[in-house]
Amino acid sequence: GSAAEPLSFEASIGRRPLRLPSLLLHPLKAAQNADSHFEPESDEYLQELIAEDRRRRRRRRITWLVAVALIAGLVVAAIVSGYRWTQNHYFVGPNGNTIAIYKGVQQDLGPIPLSSVYEVTSIQLGTLSEFEREQVEDTITAGSLEGARDIIKRLADASKR
Numbered sequence: 001g002s003a004a005e006p007l008s009f010e011a012s013i014g015r016r017p018l019r020l021p022s023l024l025l026h027p028l029k030a031a032q033n034a035d036s037h038f039e040p041e042s043d044e045y046l047q048e049l050i051a052e053d054r055r056r057r058r059r060r061r062i063t064w065l066v067a068v069a070l071i072a073g074l075v076v077a078a079i080v081s082g083y084r085w086t087q088n089h090y091f092v093g094p095n096g097n098t099i100a101i102y103k104g105v106q107q108d109l110g111p112i113p114l115s116s117v118y119e120v121t122s123i124q125l126g127t128l129s130e131f132e133r134e135q136v137e138d139t140i141t142a143g144s145l146e147g148a149r150d151i152i153k154r155l156a157d158a159s160k161r
Contacts, residue, residue, distance in 0.1 A: 127159035
């Protein structure tokens with residue numbers, strides 16, 4: 001029996017396979033877990049796996065839909081608040097041959113105008129001096145509606161001279 005086999009150092013230690021350090025392996029493959037139990041392949045087990053897969057897929061879809069809706073809501077909120085911010089500003093500019101107070105900012109966003117005529121005056125551009133006419137044509141920014149009306153009043157006084 002066992003006396004017939006020669007004694008050797010290797011046989012007493014037992015041979016283990018050479019393994020790379022776990023840092024070199026993929027983190028999920030580094031720790032190889034032993035199977036804790038065996039599940040028989042039955043119809044009930046397969047149905048349970050299919051149902052779990054459907055639940056996971058449904059959760060994933062709901063998560064993506066919520067994320068997309070949240071991002072879309074943030075974009076819409078940013079656009080609306082940006083537009084409202086532009087509508088709190090006033091400036092004085094030309095409106096044909098007359099001067100007008102505009103509500104908004106002097107820029108356009110592609111085909112979308114960010115300003116509209118708020119109040120038209122009877123001051124003619126031709127009655128202003130060259131310097132004031134150029135200022136009006138380049139638009140004069142006002143901090144508020146009252147500021148814009150003060151600019152109009154100053155231009156009306158200058159046009160009477």
